[in-house]
Amino acid sequence: MSDDLEPRVGVGEESNRVREPLIFTPTLVSKAAEAIQHEPYSGRLLHRLATRSSEQNGDLLRAQLERAAWLVPPNQRERVLGPFSSSCDDEQVRAAIGTLLIAKTLGDLGWEIDFEPEVDQSTPDLRIRKSNSEYLVEIKRVRETAIDHEQERMIARVRDALKDEQTLTPIFLRSISLSPQASLKRFVRSLRRLWDEEKAVGTSHLFQDDGVAIGFRVPTRFAEPMPAILSWSGGGHIVDPVPMIRRHLNDKLKKYKFPVAVALDFDETYLTDPFSAVEQALYGQEAFQVHVDLADDVESTPPSPVRVRLQNGLLQRRNGEAKRARERLRAVLPFVVRDTDVYQVQARVLANAALDTLESLAEFAPIPRLVVVEERQGQRRLEYLDRQNEVVRENVPSWFHTP
Numbered sequence: 001m002s003d004d005l006e007p008r009v010g011v012g013e014e015s016n017r018v019r020e021p022l023i024f025t026p027t028l029v030s031k032a033a034e035a036i037q038h039e040p041y042s043g044r045l046l047h048r049l050a051t052r053s054s055e056q057n058g059d060l061l062r063a064q065l066e067r068a069a070w071l072v073p074p075n076q077r078e079r080v081l082g083p084f085s086s087s088c089d090d091e092q093v094r095a096a097i098g099t100l101l102i103a104k105t106l107g108d109l110g111w112e113i114d115f116e117p118e119v120d121q122s123t124p125d126l127r128i129r130k131s132n133s134e135y136l137v138e139i140k141r142v143r144e145t146a147i148d149h150e151q152e153r154m155i156a157r158v159r160d161a162l163k164d165e166q167t168l169t170p171i172f173l174r175s176i177s178l179s180p181q182a183s184l185k186r187f188v189r190s191l192r193r194l195w196d197e198e199k200a201v202g203t204s205h206l207f208q209d210d211g212v213a214i215g216f217r218v219p220t221r222f223a224e225p226m227p228a229i230l231s232w233s234g235g236g237h238i239v240d241p242v243p244m245i246r247r248h249l250n251d252k253l254k255k256y257k258f259p260v261a262v263a264l265d266f267d268e269t270y271l272t273d274p275f276s277a278v279e280q281a282l283y284g285q286e287a288f289q290v291h292v293d294l295a296d297d298v299e300s301t302p303p304s305p306v307r308v309r310l311q312n313g314l315l316q317r318r319n320g321e322a323k324r325a326r327e328r329l330r331a332v333l334p335f336v337v338r339d340t341d342v343y344q345v346q347a348r349v350l351a352n353a354a355l356d357t358l359e360s361l362a363e364f365a366p367i368p369r370l371v372v373v374e375e376r377q378g379q380r381r382l383e384y385l386d387r388q389n390e391v392v393r394e395n396v397p398s399w400f401h402t403p
Contacts, residue, residue, distance in 0.1 A: 022069040022077060023084045024050050024062050031086060040163055042156030045090040060342050068100035068403060071107060076115050095141040098265035099125060101337050102139065104403035105345045109364070122256055125263075130363045135261045135330060138252045142245070142274070143267040154178045155232055158214065161188055166225035167195045173232045174204070175215035182211030191228065194218070241271055245281035246314045250321045253328045263333040275348050275396075278334045279370065282350060283382070284309035284316055315354045326354040331361060344400045353380050362389060368396050 032050035036043045049065075052058025072080045082088075083096035106128055107113050114127040119136060126137040154176045161184040171191070178184075186209050194200050204217045219230070245264065252262050266274040280286060288305040314325050335347035349364045351371040358380075361369040366387035373391060374381040384392040 019066070019070060021062075021066055022072075022081060023065055028084075028086065035086075039156075039160050041159035042153060044086065045093045046084060046086060046088070049093075057341050061339070064104075064343050064403060065097065065100060068104035071100075071103060071113060072115055080115050091141070091143070094267070095139075095265065097343075098141060098335070098337050099139050101343055101345050101403050102263055102265070102333070102335055102347070105335075105347070105401050108401065108403060109367070111363075120258060122258075124256060124260060133363045136256075136258065137261045137263050137333070138256065139263045139265055140248050140252060141265045141267075142241075142248060151176065158184065158187075159229055161185075162191070162228035165191070165228040167228055168221050168223075168225055169195055169200050169218050170222070170226050170228055170230045171216040171218055172230050173214065173216050175206075175213070177213040179211030182209075184212065187212060187214060241274070241277040242281045242285060245278055246321075249281070249314060249325065249329065249332070253321075253324050256328070259328050259330045261331040261333060262329065263335060266334060266336045268336050268338050274334055274336060278332055278348075278350060280309075280313070282313050282315055282332065283353065284311055284313035286310075315352065326352070330355070330359065333364075338400075342402055344402050346398060346400050348384075348396070348399070351382070353382055360389075365389070366399060368392065368399055 028046070029050050032044075032047035035047050036051045040048075049058070049061065052061065069077070069081055069084075080099070081096070083092040103113050103115070103126060106126075109130075111128040111130045114129075116123040116125060117127040117136070119127075124136045125139045128135050128137060155173060157178060158173065158176065165188070187207050190207055194205070200218045201221050202218065205215070207214045207216075248264065249262055252260065264274070264278060271277055287308055287310050289308045290305045291302045314322055315329075316322065329352045331352060332350045333347060334350070335345055338344045338346060347367050349361050349367050349369045351359055351361055351369065353372050358372050358375075361371055365385075369385050370382055371385060372380045373383045373385075384396045386392055386397070
C-alpha cells in the first residue's frame with residue numbers, strides 16, 4: 001500500500017473533499033435506479049455504480065470518482081467527464097474511470113495535472129509537471145477482449161433472468177451462447193423442473209433452444225436456498241498481450257509527432273501480470289538459453305539454463321516503428337484500477353532505454369521504476385528502483401495507491 005506517500009504538493013485537502021456531484025448527479029441516480037430494477041446484472045456499468053449499495057462500498061467508490069472529477073477545470077468537464085453518461089457504453093466508462101484515477105494518483109504524488117492541453121494542434125490526455133520535469137501523457141485502455149465482453153454480457157443476461165430464483169441446488173455455468181433477441185423463459189422453466197428432481201446433484205446439462213445454448217452443472221445441494229447461479233466455470237479468451245501492447249504503443253506514437261509518455265490502462269480481469277508483458281513488449285520476450293552438448297560427453301556437467309531476453313522488443317527492432325519509439329517514447333506507465341473495497345491503482349513506470357539522454361524518472365517515486373542504472377561498452381543495464389532510488393534486488397514489490 002502507499003501509506004508512505006510524501007505529503008501532497010499542489011493538490012491539498014480541497015481535492016479530497018466531496019462536494020456537489022459532477023458524475024453521480026440526482027438525475028443520473030434516479031434514472032439508474034429505475035433502469036437497474038429490470039437489469040441488475042446486465043445493466044449499464046454506470047447505472048450499476050450509481051446504485052451500488054453502501055454494503056458493497058458504493059458510497060466510497062462514488063466519492064473517489066467525484067473527488068477525482070473535481071480536479072478537472074470547469075471549462076473542460078463537458079469533454080473529460082462526457083463518457084460518464086447513460087448514452088456511453090461500459091468500455092467508455094471504464095476508460096474514463098482509468099483516466100480520472102491515474103490523474104488523481106499522480107496528483108496525490110505531487111504532480112500538477114493539466115487535462116487535454118493543446119500542444120502543436122494536438123491534445124494529449126494529460127500534461128504533468130513536478131519540480132523541473134514535465135511529461136505529456138497519452139492514456140490507452142488495454143483490453144483486446146471483445147469476445148470476453150460479449151461473454152460477460154451473456155452471463156449477465158442469464159443472471160437477470162434468474163434474479164428472483166432461490167434454490168438448494170444452484171448451477172455452475174460452463175458454456176453459453178445467446179443471440180441478442182433470444183428469450184430465456186424456457187431455460188428458466190427447464191431449470192425449475194430440474195430443481196424439483198431429487199437426482200439433480202452431480203449432473204451436467206446442455207440446454208438448447210432458439211438462439212440459446214447454455215451448458216451447466218449442478219455441483220451439490222446446500223442446506224439453505226441460494227441464488228440460482230454459483231459462478232462461471234467456463235474458459236476465457238486469451239490474447240497474446242505482447243504484440244498487442246506493441247501495437248498500442250505504436251499507434252500512440254504515430255498519432256503524436258512529439259515525445260510522449262504512454263499510460264496503459266489494463267483491465268484487472270485481463271492479465272495476471274501486465275507489467276511483465278509491457279517489459280517484454282519493450283525490451284524483448286524472455287527465454288531460456290540452454291546448453292546442448294553434441295559430443296555426448298557423459299562426464300561433463302552442463303551449465304544451468306540462463307534466462308535471457310530475445311532481441312524482439314519494440315526498442316530493439318530495425319524498422320520504422322522501432323525508430324519512432326526510440327525517438328518519441330519517453331516512458332511507459334502501465335497501471336491497473338482494482339475494484340476492491342475501494343478503487344486502488346497499481347502501477348509501475350518503465351524508461352525508454354534507447355533515449356540519447358536517459359531519464360531517471362525519480363519524480364515518479366514511490367512508484368517502482370525500471371531505468372538504466374549502468375552503461376558499459378555500449379550495453380545498458382536496467383533495474384527496478386525503489387522510492388529511495390535503491391536497486392530492487394529481489395521481486396519487485398507491488399505498489400498500490402488509493403486515490
